[in-house]
Amino acid sequence: MWNLKALAAFDARGHLNTAFANGEVTEVEKDYLMGLYQQYQANLGRPSAAMDGAGQRPELYNLVHDAYGLVQDNRRLKKLRADLKLLADYCPYCGFAPISDLDHHLQRGRYKLLSIFALNLVPCCHPCNSGKRRVPSDNPAEHQLHTYLESVAQFDFLRAAAALHPETGALGVSYTIEHCEGMSAELHHRLVNHLAEFDLHTKYAKQVNIHLSEQLFALTMAFEGGAYVLRNYLNGTAEAHKGNFGVNDWRTALFRGLAECDAFCNGGFKRALGKKIVNVEAVPQQAAVA
Ligand SMILES: [Zn+2]
Incomplete structure (x- = not known):
């Protein structure tokens, strides 16, 4: 994208x-x-x-x-x-x-x-x-980023922070834009604005839900080798998505985020995906504009 x-x-x-x-x-x-x-x-x-x-x-x-x-x-x-x-x-x-x-x-x-x-x-x-x-x-x-004329491929900016709800075990994923080194404040703000303008926080909630429900078997198999193997699997999948869809694709960011979530990798994924509840919170992101 x-x-x-x-x-x-x-x-x-x-x-x-x-x-x-x-x-x-x-x-x-x-x-x-x-x-x-x-x-x-x-x-x-x-x-x-x-x-x-x-x-x-x-x-x-x-x-x-x-x-x-x-x-x-x-x-x-x-x-x-x-x-x-x-x-x-x-x-x-x-x-x-x-x-x-x-x-x-x-x-x-x-x-x-x-x-x-x-x-x-x-x-x-x-x-x-x-x-x-x-x-x-x-x-x-x-201002909307120009799809043809303004490349952002030199930056690795899309992040997905994953967390499991302490009581329900439901997975929450929040997408944000990292202010990368060398990225102007204006570009950062425009990327943040892109997520909001196209309502991607809400749209990704559904996509994450569908995408991960299809992954349950693969995650379960990987987890038979323990959290370490599961984390490797998640990172490997993120790399594959990066190759297929790009470094700032929502799937690349999602799998990276899941690999960084200890509760998910330690077996929490079973409860989270078993419930099929994925709650992507729309966290308004503030960006300072110079
Ligand atoms: Zn679209």
Whole structure:
């Protein structure tokens, strides 16, 4: 999750030509849109007044906004939609749900001229797409991370702290963002904001529950060798997930967190998973912004 490789070679001018095949948009206006696209890319897709593209004839905004209708199945720009949806198996925002939608990174309602720009279209799941805010926050520390243009792969930041409830034995897992060395305060805050904006504390509760219930047999087998073997198994699984899904994937963090939970490794997993209660608490995380 977090990052996707952008479409390798896409023809933004060609998309404009296809969308406005009947001359509704002039060549000069297409030049202007191409310039706006370049500016978007140079600014890593951050929201700004410049991205409004002010000063054009009023009709242009609605023409480009409405052209997104062509990026639907069976319409003129259907290939763009199909190509974008092939970029990911799972939603890059949550990391587990299948792809169903295209999200406008900079919201289409506000930034109309970016409605069919390939770099502004991110394949994602419907809950994440429909759950995100309708206009970007005015606070740069709450700007959504750009899936294609802002790589966070150099940081190992996603943590899952696991604990067993002292009375019920139920497992609680809390996801947080570590402020890594070399990470700006703003990026840290944006990552913290990502968990909140896409409601990942709640969504991960369900996923952790499903995922671990499937692991009960494997954990029980590993535990026959004792806590040490179980911990090795959990760490090994975390490494495998890291290789498959990335260092900041929710599964990688989960298994690392479980390996660090003594109560879980000492046999508490049986009671926790036997009850099938996984309570992921949404702990609001404060981040100091410089
Ligand atoms: Zn999602």
